[in-house]
Amino acid sequence: MTDVGIGTRATAAAIAAPRGYGTLRRLLRHRSFLIGFTIIALLAILAVLAPLITPIDPSAMRVRLRFRPPQAAFWFGTDQFGRDVFTRVLYGARISLFVGFAVCVVSGLCSAVLGVIAAQLRRLDSAIMRLMDALMSFPAILLALGIAAALGPRVSSVIIALTVAYIPAGVRIVRAAALTVREMDFVQAAQVSGASSLRIVLRHILPNCLSPLLVHLTFIFAYAMLAEAALSFLGVGIQPPIASWGNIIAEGRDYATQAWWVMLFPGIAISLAALSLNLLGDALGDMLDPRLKGGE
Amino acid sequence: MAAPLLSIRNLTVQFRVDTGWVTAIDDVSLDVGAGDCVGVVGESGSGKSVTALSVLQLHDRVSTRMPSGSILYQDDDLLRAKGSTMRRIRGSEIAMIFQDPMSSLNPVLTIADQISETLRQHQGLTGAAARRRVVELLGLVRIPDAARRADDYPHRLSGGMRQRVMIAMAIACKPRLLIADEPTTALDVTIQAQILELLRDLRRELGMSVMLISHDLGVIAEFAQRVVVMYAGRVVEAAPVTQLFRRPVHPYTMGLIAAVPALDSEAPRLTTIAGRIPGPQEIIPGCRFSPRCALVQPSCLDEPPSMQTVGDGQSARCPPRIQVLGVRHG
Amino acid sequence: MPVILIISILAFLLLSLLPGDPAMIIAGEQASPAAIEQVRRQLGLDRSFLEQLGIWLFNLARGNFGSSLILNQSVLSAVGERLPVTLSLAALSIGFTIPVGVFLGSLAAYYRRTWIDSAVMTVALLGVSIPAFWIAILGVILFSVQLGWVPSSGFAPISQGLGGWFASMALPALTLSLFQIGFLARMTRSAMLDVLSQDYIRTARAKGLSEWRTVGKHALRNALILIITATGILLSAAIGGSVIIEQVFALPGIGRMVVQAIMARDYPLVQGTMLILGFTFVMINLIVDILYTLADPRVRHD
Ligand SMILES: Nc1ncnc2c1ncn2[C@@H]1O[C@H](COP(=O)(O)OP(=O)(O)OP(=O)(O)O)[C@@H](O)[C@H]1O
Ligand code: SF4
Numbered sequence: 064m065t066d067v068g069i070g071t072r073a074t075a076a077a078i079a080a081p082r083g084y085g086t087l088r089r090l091l092r093h094r095s096f097l098i099g100f101t102i103i104a105l106l107a108i109l110a111v112l113a114p115l116i117t118p119i120d121p122s123a124m125r126v127r128l129r130f131r132p133p134q135a136a137f138w139f140g141t142d143q144f145g146r147d148v149f150t151r152v153l154y155g156a157r158i159s160l161f162v163g164f165a166v167c168v169v170s171g172l173c174s175a176v177l178g179v180i181a182a183q184l185r186r187l188d189s190a191i192m193r194l195m196d197a198l199m200s201f202p203a204i205l206l207a208l209g210i211a212a213a214l215g216p217r218v219s220s221v222i223i224a225l226t227v228a229y230i231p232a233g234v235r236i237v238r239a240a241a242l243t244v245r246e247m248d249f250v251q252a253a254q255v256s257g258a259s260s261l262r263i264v265l266r267h268i269l270p271n272c273l274s275p276l277l278v279h280l281t282f283i284f285a286y287a288m289l290a291e292a293a294l295s296f297l298g299v300g301i302q303p304p305i306a307s308w309g310n311i312i313a314e315g316r317d318y319a320t321q322a323w324w325v326m327l328f329p330g331i332a333i334s335l336a337a338l339s340l341n342l343l344g345d346a347l348g349d350m351l352d353p354r355l356k357g358g359e
Numbered sequence: 360m361a362a363p364l365l366s367i368r369n370l371t372v373q374f375r376v377d378t379g380w381v382t383a384i385d386d387v388s389l390d391v392g393a394g395d396c397v398g399v400v401g402e403s404g405s406g407k408s409v410t411a412l413s414v415l416q417l418h419d420r421v422s423t424r425m426p427s428g429s430i431l432y433q434d435d436d437l438l439r440a441k442g443s444t445m446r447r448i449r450g451s452e453i454a455m456i457f458q459d460p461m462s463s464l465n466p467v468l469t470i471a472d473q474i475s476e477t478l479r480q481h482q483g484l485t486g487a488a489a490r491r492r493v494v495e496l497l498g499l500v501r502i503p504d505a506a507r508r509a510d511d512y513p514h515r516l517s518g519g520m521r522q523r524v525m526i527a528m529a530i531a532c533k534p535r536l537l538i539a540d541e542p543t544t545a546l547d548v549t550i551q552a553q554i555l556e557l558l559r560d561l562r563r564e565l566g567m568s569v570m571l572i573s574h575d576l577g578v579i580a581e582f583a584q585r586v587v588v589m590y591a592g593r594v595v596e597a598a599p600v601t602q603l604f605r606r607p608v609h610p611y612t613m614g615l616i617a618a619v620p621a622l623d624s625e626a627p628r629l630t631t632i633a634g635r636i637p638g639p640q641e642i643i644p645g646c647r648f649s650p651r652c653a654l655v656q657p658s659c660l661d662e663p664p665s666m667q668t669v670g671d672g673q674s675a676r677c678p679p680r681i682q683v684l685g686v687r688h689g
Numbered sequence: 690m691p692v693i694l695i696i697s698i699l700a701f702l703l704l705s706l707l708p709g710d711p712a713m714i715i716a717g718e719q720a721s722p723a724a725i726e727q728v729r730r731q732l733g734l735d736r737s738f739l740e741q742l743g744i745w746l747f748n749l750a751r752g753n754f755g756s757s758l759i760l761n762q763s764v765l766s767a768v769g770e771r772l773p774v775t776l777s778l779a780a781l782s783i784g785f786t787i788p789v790g791v792f793l794g795s796l797a798a799y800y801r802r803t804w805i806d807s808a809v810m811t812v813a814l815l816g817v818s819i820p821a822f823w824i825a826i827l828g829v830i831l832f833s834v835q836l837g838w839v840p841s842s843g844f845a846p847i848s849q850g851l852g853g854w855f856a857s858m859a860l861p862a863l864t865l866s867l868f869q870i871g872f873l874a875r876m877t878r879s880a881m882l883d884v885l886s887q888d889y890i891r892t893a894r895a896k897g898l899s900e901w902r903t904v905g906k907h908a909l910r911n912a913l914i915l916i917i918t919a920t921g922i923l924l925s926a927a928i929g930g931s932v933i934i935e936q937v938f939a940l941p942g943i944g945r946m947v948v949q950a951i952m953a954r955d956y957p958l959v960q961g962t963m964l965i966l967g968f969t970f971v972m973i974n975l976i977v978d979i980l981y982t983l984a985d986p987r988v989r990h991d
């Protein structure tokens with residue numbers, strides 16, 4: 064090796080590699096990301112394909128077949144009405160993942176809009192933030208409980224309730240990020256060069272708030288699923304006969320000593336789903352680093 | 360020269376990074392004699408701090424390894440010393456002050472708290488006795504109104520004052536060796552001079568050896584008797600100060616000397632060395648200075664040059680120059 | 690305090706979320722028109738919206754949080770009666786959470802990237818992922834039904850003996866702690882990682898201090914400042930979680946009362962209780978802020 068420059072050039076090339084590509088590649092090498100992503104993707108596929116995977120109707124009662132322990136015909140056993148627990152857990156996944164995802168998307172959108180408005184418009188800032196403080200004064204689960212109870216036991220009320228409960232944290236994150244970005248050189252430069260404020264928000268501020276928001280929303284997904292299960296368990300969430308992980312556990316609870324499988328499997332399912340999302344959130348947090356990096 | 364107080368022999372330090380292990384310093388040797396003052400000089404990133412931290416074994420244990428070398432202090436090899444031995448030496452036999460006085464003091468503990476902690480650890484001094492000694496030490500480093508200042512938290516003090524506190528803490532147990540890692544870099548020019556003055560006086564009063572680290576050869580020239588020049592993780596030249604200025608051997612040393620502003624001139628540095636220092640990850644065959652060296656020869660790229668003695672306590676890592684000088688003198 | 694006012698208005702608005710006629714919902718589907726009319730007058734629903742709001746705020750200012758429809762009790766006394774249960778539960782679980790969570794998080798940070806770190810963080814991850822009510826039921830089956838170590842439900846007041854109280858509270862508090870321990874351990878780990886990389890930690894080691902002192906005093910004091918900010922969230926999680934845990938263990942606390950009130954459509958009770966809890970959290974956050982100021986000399990002085 065006589066070419067003095069080789070090492071130097073290789074390093075320079077590594078630094079100059081496009082950031083998006085590097086991030087993706089690092090994510091794919093990240094163990095937590097791979098595990099989390101695989102589990103949640105698998106659960107999602109199972110949920111979507113539920114009717115194809117199991118031919119049984121989740122609410123079909125066959126009283127003669129009640130309380131069958133797990134076996135080849137009923138992988139997760141049957142419950143007090145002879146319903147197939149495996150089928151119900153699969154259908155429960157549809158509800159849980161749907162609620163989690165919906166809360167994630169809706170609260171994400173609201174947080175982004177409110178957060179950017181609070182950061183950009185001085186006059187609305189304190190009004191918005193005081194409202195968020197007030198909402199945050201209620202424990203999230205309690206706030207959701209109250210709202211869900213008032214709106215009535217429906218999937219949509221659960222989504223609305225949890226969305227409201229989780230918006231404040233999101234708004235704070237977006238606002239903080241937006242305020243930081245706003246002070247950065249490239250945004251100031253854009254301002255000086257006369258770019259319109261809408262353009263600055265859309266092109267510079269919003270994109271730079273997305274990484275911390277994305278990390279946050281991944282955790283919100285997990286929290287929302289856990290909260291939905293808790294609400295349904297308490298009887299103010301998803302109502303039977305629609306299967307949700309929470310209400311399967313609630314129903315199985317009374318027979319837990321004789322038919323442990325009824326409540327065991329949905330619990331494992333929730334735990335797995337929440338675990339995978341938390342892993343995913345940790346990995347994203349690692350990679351995207353919510354403490355903003357300087358703009359390019 | 361009698362057996363030195365501290366003797367670093369062929370030290371190599373590696374850090375774990377994303378892609379594996381990188382060698383931050385390689386084959387570093389230097390001696391500090393009793394009562395001596397040795398200066399270590401080099402650009403930012405040359406491995407001065409890594410060397411200094413190795414002496415007190417202050418590197419992060421999980422992500423650092425030292426595959427070769429030894430650090431002899433009295434009868435101990437500090438690289439292989441037990442934790443308890445190391446703790447006995449730290450702060451009492453060998454003390455250290457750091458580059459950034461703003462972050463080197465614990466923000467939630469008072470000055471008195473932090474100084475007396477050292478006294479308790481090594482001298483068993485507590486209560487009123489410790490308190491008296493703290494105030495005495497603060498006076499020694501010329502902090503005005505020492506008794507009142509003792510109860511302040513670090514954030515109430517200016518950078519210069521904090522560095523004085525760091526010095527007070529370091530000399531609390533009358534160490535035999537003080538390692539000062541760029542003690543003035545973060546400070547204003549006038550404060551810099553005061554701190555160096557203070558260090559000089561304390562050294563004389565306490566008779567300690569000092570290892571002074573700086574990227575400013577001018578500072579070293581005023582303070583030290585011997586100089587060790589580091590570049591990209593290696594010692595490239597070592598010599599008595601006068602000898603180094605009279606006849607620098609290594610081209611890098613020549614560049615550093617040229618960059619020292621003349622004492623009587625207000626003008627900034629006249630020359631700087633073109634190019635930048637390579638990081639530990641960069642692979643450079645042969646002499647690591649070669650990409651920036653004006654005197655580079657084809658043979659320089661063949662293998663890493665070794666340290667060779669030139670005479671008069673001077674040695675350097677540059678065979679072409681030594682040959683030239685040798686021919687001329689021989 | 691504008692937040693208090695906003696909370697009061699939010700709690701007031703809760704009732705207006707009810708789709709349709711609140712009086713009819715509260716009185717029940719089969720109630721006679723006269724009964725509905727009576728509920729309407731009793732709740733002041735026959736007045737205009739602004740009048741209702743005004744009355745609501747006026748009552749609040751006098752410390753009147755409304756009355757329960759089913760308990761024949763004011764909200765304040767209903768909440769007060771059940772406070773010891775919820776407080777016992779929350780206090781015990783927080784008392785358990787803080788030392789364990791801080792210890793585990795510090796341990797993981799100190800031994801970062803070793804198997805100890807992985808093990809602790811896996812446990813913490815499970816803590817924040819497993820639903821508390823599910824683990825609670827499993828706990829009851831194991832410790833009460835199978836092993837018979839603790840009663841499976843019910844509350845023994847502390848006034849009737851510490852042992853009985855602790856036995857009745859241990860399992861609920863423990864299950865309630867799992868999420869919080871996971872949360873606190875994760876939070877402590879990242880705070881500690883940050884602190885352990887600071888220069889003053891190196892200074893502490895350079896002084897010859899033991900690792901125990903370096904981490905336990907120099908690092909932990911600094912990390913605690915960051916951790917204090919999390920205690921509000923912890924308390925919030927403890928109170929929120931107790932709603933569910935009280936249900937599992939049939940503990941007569943505030944959470945169980947709220948759920949029962951919701952089932953019985955006792956909306957004034959729900960409304961009033963939410964409001965009291967909201968106020969409580971405003972106070973808690975205030976105290977946390979003060980603690981934060983006390984813990985950090987940099988904030989304390991300026
Ligand atoms: N813990 C570490 N992990 C990885 N690399 C490190 C670590 N500590 C130091 N290095 C690298 O080792 C090289 C030498 O660093 P060192 O801090 O010793 O330089 P220095 O001569 O003290 O410079 P400065 O004047 O900036 O203090 C640098 O390239 C640095 O990036
Ligand atoms: S060995 Fe060669 S390249 Fe290195 S400093 Fe000497 S002359 Fe320059």
Ligand SMILES: [Mg+2]
Nearest residue numbers: 407408458540
């Ligand atoms: Mg340094």
